[in-house]
Amino acid sequence: MKQHIETSLSHIAKFAPFAEQTGASHFPIYNTGTFDLKKQDDSNGNKIYDYTRSDNPTREMLENLFTHVENGAGCVCTHTGIASVALLFETTLKANSHILVEADCYGGTFRLLKIFKEKYNVTVHFANFLHFDKMEEVLKNNPIDLVLCESPTNPGLKIIDLEKVANLSHKYNSLFAVDNSLATFISQRPLDFGADFSLFSTTKYISGHGAVVAGAIVASTQELSNQIHYYANANGRSQNPMDVYLISLGIPTLKIRMKEHQESSIFIAKFLEKQDYITKVTHPALESHPQYLLAQKQMAYVPGLFCADFTSVELAEKFIENTKIFGEKCSFGSPDSRIEIPAKISHATFSKEELAAIGIASSTVRFSIGLENVEDLIEDIKQALK
């Protein structure tokens, strides 16, 4: 019987190697660097472990789970979310490669692309992935090895039609990767739409408690899975077992947390839409969002992340200064609500012009709505601008 994702997430230990032998409701943390080859027997098809950088049963549990829920062929859990982006680049790009990236991307990805450009002469083509004709022009005229986007994008909250982009990328023999950090696999599974890789920062909603940084990348085929494992071992990208344990503690509650983040964020976005100090609210669950219908079709839940443009930078800064519950913090997906000015913090690697091109102003505030009582959050917003 095909089970729903939340059922798999509630029985996380079943994905651990040797789970059948103990029936433990949580899995052991193999905090070891090495394994004795003489003690292991592969005559029954058992896997042999030798060194934790290459393979570790604790990490394998999480990799098995992510492979299962993303409908992939294999996964590598990485020590940060940006390490999974780096591993994607190390696996799919070489010197003088071309990559096509949605212009609205996480600031850390943008910085990494600059490094690949400077060090390895990788040509980075940025495009608006809502404009397929422009994308196709780039794909037709350049040997693109990899197409990459987020959906929703961070910080612009744009929704990309993943199936269309997958088809277009494959038409020109390019691999297609989706950064699924915002939606998470409980909401959308990029490989089902034809992507070759789904990667995500597990720092955010998946761990859900803001206690650790980590990431993962899932490949659609065994061949691509072998390649990410090869480069993860060679470049030392893999996650340590203790962090796997910390990440796993939040996973069974992912669905109920996402529902709550969604509900509260819609409530607050609608409240802000009515305030005269706000000029624009960008939230994929509001009918005013340009890709509202696609968001409804492609995702089961929207994340608790949205942007609001204030009438001035001064007002945005005053608001951030005066809130008592909202912290001025980067990152998202934690129980505590956060606000930040992307131009100052999470996307400071972009120039003002590059931000303007993706619709982000100096007075744009990004909200990450947590799990607090929503009335308390509204009161905090009201008192901050009294």
Ligand SMILES: Cc1ncc(COP(=O)(O)O)c(C=O)c1O
């Ligand atoms: C969309 C996206 N991808 C990747 C990352 C990087 O993840 P980490 O901070 O865990 O390295 C972030 C971090 O904010 C992000 O927003």
